[in-house]
């Protein structure tokens with residue numbers, strides 16, 4: 001398996017992976033267009049030229065970034081791939097000079113195991129809410145807010 005930054009040619013496979021979980025209510029949808037526009041934010045794990053996991057780091061503020069669209073193909077869960085992606089995104093944040101990372105997730109235990117702590121959503125900056133209010137699940141999405149500080 002190989003972990004690397006994404007290329008535009010990966011966008012359709014990334015989209016399929018996210019859609020699988022989004023259609024099961026486990027994460028939020030991302031349009032293919034949004035994936036193209038944010039392709040530099042993505043890292044992927046590939047095996048035999050097929051993408052088996054993805055995740056993105058989106059810088060929100062001077063010292064705050066968000067992990068988005070973390071997904072591991074259902075046939076590959078439980079092998080440490082999710083952890084590898086988060087660690088790569090943490091390294092990317094560090095290299096960008098950002099040492100706080102938050103995530104809104106339906107799988108909080110996974111992130112707690114990686115050192116994130118649960119925080120009240122109200123602690124997150126106002127601009128985060130602009131995405132939330134445009135989401136069809138707002139205001140009762142059931143996602144947990146978590147923060148990691150390096």
Ligand SMILES: CC(C)(COP(=O)(O)OP(=O)(O)OC[C@H]1O[C@@H](n2cnc3c(N)ncnc32)[C@H](O)[C@@H]1OP(=O)(O)O)[C@@H](O)C(=O)NCCC(=O)NCCS
Nearest residue numbers: 027070071072077078079080081082083105107109110113
């Ligand atoms: C959540 C997800 C990313 C985990 O990926 P993974 O590759 O299976 O996770 P890992 O194998 O790296 O697991 C790391 C640790 O977290 C635990 N873990 C993994 N998924 C978990 C979950 N859903 N709930 C609780 N613990 C979980 C593992 O048991 C492991 O614990 P250990 O270190 O004590 O052995 C993956 O299941 C997934 O894509 N889920 C659907 C989408 C999703 O929920 N994304 C989250 C962000 S919105």
